[in-house]
Amino acid sequence: MLVLASFVMRGGPQAVMLTILLAALSLLIPPASILSTSVVALVTLRKGTVPGALILGLATAISGGIALLALGGVNLAIGFLILMWLPVWLLAVLLRSSRSLALAIVGAMVLGFVMLGGQFMQSADPVAEWTALLGPFVESLADAQLVEGSQQATLVALMASWMPGIVAAGFFLQLTVSLLLARWWQALLYNPGGFRTEFHQLRLPRVLSIALLLAVLPMLMQSGTEVTVAEYALILLVVAWFIQGLALAHGIVGKLGSSSGWLIGIYLLLLFALPHTVIVLAMVGIADAWFDFRARLGPRGPGQAS
Template sequence: MLTRRLAAFVMSGRWQAVVAAVLLAVAGVLFPPLALISAAVVALVTLRHGFDQGLIVLGWGGAAIAALAALLLGAPLTGVIYAVAQWLPVLLFAQLLRGSASWATVMTVLAAVGLAIVLGVHLLVPDTAQVWTELLQRNLGELFKRAGMGPAEVTATIARAAHYATGAFAMSLVLSVSLSLMLARAWQASLYNPGGFRDEYTRWRLGVVLAGFAALLVVLILVMHNALLVELAMVVLTPFLLQAIGLLHGLVRQGGMSVGWLVGLYVLLFLAPPQMGSLLAAVGVVDSFADLRTRFRRGD
């Protein structure tokens, strides 16, 4: 498999890891999913060899991207910021996973960081909606117009999005770090413990404290209809979305069902991400309380 060959190349030496991380990061500017794979390279080195080695790859990779940014854009600092923002969070959480061997711990801390970002932005910026409105108008306004939307429709769409943009940003951070870390863990298992990540992921179960907080947020949103609460829920429910996907993979495998069920799941998630994402997150919260794997195994 191509990704396994990439993982083997990364693990063949420090400079190979640096080259892979840099090339994928640069390609990620044009095709963002590759940036997640680039971060997974740094995470894999950290998971296998420790924080120091991961930091070395980050340092040399950051220097290379800074040099490229200086050559092409005349702005080396832009390259440094990109490398640090893309790789450092994944490096830190890879080290946390390496030390704790607990996805529940990693995802709880990651959710806490996302919540802190949302609350911090709202505390430090008096009118976040106005800031996001200006930013979105500048970057997306023309794109919406080219898509056939009228000026009034563009303004209304951006105004609605601006109220939840901080939460969307924090949620995207939680999701991107999670996906890069999961890919790195899958690579590590494929090289040194075949099948290990599959067993690990399908047994994911986050703590009842985080699940209780998520449930409380949902109840408060239904009662109060508050935008800040919605942003907080977007962040805290993201780990449960991933948990639910792992749960369903495990149930399909446990029940000997066709892989077509999983294909259907991903198709629906692609076609209706808000609705399916919310439904799956709810399943993940319920699983944290009820341990659905055990119940299905017993036939309850």
Template sequence: MQALARYSLSGPWQAVLVISLLGIGAWILFPLMYLSGALLALVAMQMGPGKASQVLLGGLVAQGIAGTVLMASPSVALALAAVIWVPIVALGGQVWNRASLPPALATVALLGLVAVMGFYLLHEDPGLWWQERLEHTMAVRAPDGLMPGGDEDLAALIGRVAAYLPGAFAGVWVMGLAAGLVLGRWLQSCLYRPGAFGIEFQAWRLGKRWSGVVAACLFVASWRTDLAINLLVPLTVVLSLPAFGLMHALLQGRAGAKIWLGLLYAALLLMPHLVVVLAVVALLDGWLDFRARAPKI
């Protein structure tokens, strides 16, 4: 991974080559798009947003050409790349300008909120919009209506799920942006300042104003429950991240630290909804400062 990062930083064309190949590979294995975003974020953090923008432009051109040749649809290939690459360059540039990762991650949380609100402003009934498209997709894939459980069960399932898809897609999007920034910052630390990433990430605490943002989203539930949930999903994804740094900071140097951290990550894989608990812990830490209260080793 570090060798790939070094090669990407050796020049703009090398970065375009690596990021473009990963972007094309993401058509088959989508997580590769997050890896390409991490390398693009690394370029922005280390070389500045100007150089990163050049790499971005070259990568988008390559995606368009590859999409035309391999998919006969350059617009799909470009959209898939642009939705990750364009914001990641801006966010990586923010890290480069401020020499700090947490403000950029806070911007990611705000982007998630803006994405959900924007979708609601564009569509009078977002749930119905998604429901119509899901039903159309199902009809295309199963024209004879041969779906397990019958059409009524499927229609009921689609109706229940559709209302919360704006938040789900926003959550996946911000998770990709946050993962790209974190991985890019970690690679930068490994290459140029070993250990700096751990210090920065473990010291990250949420400001108290984030409690107000969450409270405002909860207040929206008295008006539109679906909107409140859709806002909280991407917000929770990002606000849970400081809790990981907190856990690492509290367990650092203590007996069995690796075991406890391993159990935490295993529990998250088995029960992803635990990110809600982590987000609450991170919000409480903004008020109580658990690091200062923890007994010293």
């Protein structure tokens, strides 16, 4: 990662080239999009708003030209700009000016809500569109005998009803990971240990926990099975508090000087018990917003293990 970050900071041409190549690679390997957006964020965080805007502008223009020649249109480049490079550039500008990682994550969540609203602006019934898209996929699972044929329609309806919120939450999480990765790169190059301190001290505003409660209340009072906008908002809020809980875990392990095996265990749980682990970490993150567990822990004594 240090080699990649160093290459980006060699100059504008290198940053533009890597931004485009990684974005193209993301069409085959989706996680590569995180690296592409992190390049834009790193340049913005280190060099400023205008250099970062120049990188995303040149990347859009060049990728647009390539797409026009190869595909006959520039929609792909515009998609990269709107969904990847521009949002993370805005967040990097916010983080650079405020120096508040918590504020930047709140900004990413706001963009997640914009993504959620955009789905309803683009289509009067995004759930119906997801139903049409997911139908053939679930049918292929039924053909492979991975899903019972009698459950096919029920599964499609369940998945489609939650997809608008899941897409928005995925967008929010991707932006956050990209920004955190860029911040880590910046620390590796210019401020060793700085990202560790910043992430360990991350604390989201308490008002978000109240917002989560307000999103939960309609769920408790409704009697139908239809998924509401409040439940989509709840997904975004849970993801935000999950990030807080993860930062808390890192902070406590660092402050106590505990073995990194604890963190490895958490990430393994995320692999094998994803929903449950996310919810638990989110609940712990909400509790930390009110009780500030890290402040209650004293500094590690000389007799404790490192």
